[in-house]
Amino acid sequence: MSVPLIDVKAQYAPLLPRVREAIDAVLESGTFILGPNVAAFEEEAARYLGVPATIGVANGTDALVLALDAMNVGVGDEVVCPSFTFYATAEAIARRGATPVFADIDAATLNLDPEDVAARVTARTRAIVPVHLFGRPAPLAELAQLGVPLLEDAAQAFGSPAVARTGVASTFSFFPTKNLFGLGDGGLVAVTDEDLGERIRMLRFHGSKAKKTFEYVGYNSRLDEIQAAVLRVFLEQLDEWTRLRREAAARYAELGLGELVELPEDEPGHVYHLFVCRSPERERIRHALSEAGIGNAQYYLPPLHLQPALAYLGHGPGDLPETERAAAENFSIPLWAGITAEVQERVVDAVRVALGVPA
Numbered sequence: 001m002s003v004p005l006i007d008v009k010a011q012y013a014p015l016l017p018r019v020r021e022a023i024d025a026v027l028e029s030g031t032f033i034l035g036p037n038v039a040a041f042e043e044e045a046a047r048y049l050g051v052p053a054t055i056g057v058a059n060g061t062d063a064l065v066l067a068l069d070a071m072n073v074g075v076g077d078e079v080v081c082p083s084f085t086f087y088a089t090a091e092a093i094a095r096r097g098a099t100p101v102f103a104d105i106d107a108a109t110l111n112l113d114p115e116d117v118a119a120r121v122t123a124r125t126r127a128i129v130p131v132h133l134f135g136r137p138a139p140l141a142e143l144a145q146l147g148v149p150l151l152e153d154a155a156q157a158f159g160s161p162a163v164a165r166t167g168v169a170s171t172f173s174f175f176p177t178k179n180l181f182g183l184g185d186g187g188l189v190a191v192t193d194e195d196l197g198e199r200i201r202m203l204r205f206h207g208s209k210a211k212k213t214f215e216y217v218g219y220n221s222r223l224d225e226i227q228a229a230v231l232r233v234f235l236e237q238l239d240e241w242t243r244l245r246r247e248a249a250a251r252y253a254e255l256g257l258g259e260l261v262e263l264p265e266d267e268p269g270h271v272y273h274l275f276v277c278r279s280p281e282r283e284r285i286r287h288a289l290s291e292a293g294i295g296n297a298q299y300y301l302p303p304l305h306l307q308p309a310l311a312y313l314g315h316g317p318g319d320l321p322e323t324e325r326a327a328a329e330n331f332s333i334p335l336w337a338g339i340t341a342e343v344q345e346r347v348v349d350a351v352r353v354a355l356g357v358p359a
Contacts, residue, residue, distance in 0.1 A: 005295030037228040056223025060173025063187040064092035114142035132157035135273035162269035241337035275335035288354030
């Protein structure tokens, strides 16, 4: 029997009666755009995150673009970000006409290295975008000391108490594999400044408050009412899902996986969006896992500074050594809220076989 990398259905299946009830209520209301569920979810999410306000948008990429726009980031500006992240992080910066400036990562955490970031800050730097990669909080306190506004890319870290309160804004994705997920696309911007939040709220709706007067050149990027209704159900489960993810991560260590490969380090606030290991024998391990019917993946190869669309920035191999090494060695193995010990044992056994290590 095959094992998926992430079993989203296993998480939402017990909640289907409530999900169907929530969707039916929206259908009965006839209100589908910026209705009461969006307003309620924004309030509930703000309360959960501990921020003054949140704004629901169409997806996580739009969340980044709108936040950068509201921060007046544009042509001639520089924004420091990691190269070891999903393309949307740098894409949003480039979409605003600004220049992504890539900093290297810390080898242990895979998050931005504050010392390397500091070396890349210039008079043109308008923002730093730390990514809470794979659910592990980035070093926000150290980055904040650099005196540049932080825009947290928290797409992979909803549920971590360490995110959303340091940066001027934080962005989230509700893509169906995320820790807090929808049943389609969706995104959110959390703000620590209510004036910034009001600007983002207008930008998501064509730069308008009431569809009559348009104060900005904006966007059409709104969280769907049905998705908001579903997210309200799932948000109530998030802490339990996080507990189960952390429990599963600890179990991999208990099963001896750390004797075979380098495991992600644990720390308070790590919500394990993915369980990403490292090994110089990655390809051998991934082949064995696939042969055993076990889902696995590798991430961000090539990293962003070597992507064709960003070649105009002039980077080449060797520019970000820790990023490139992580891209060559990382691989993820199955983890979701509710994965069983038996499945995890099967995964670890497959890695042992791949490396020729007896049980």
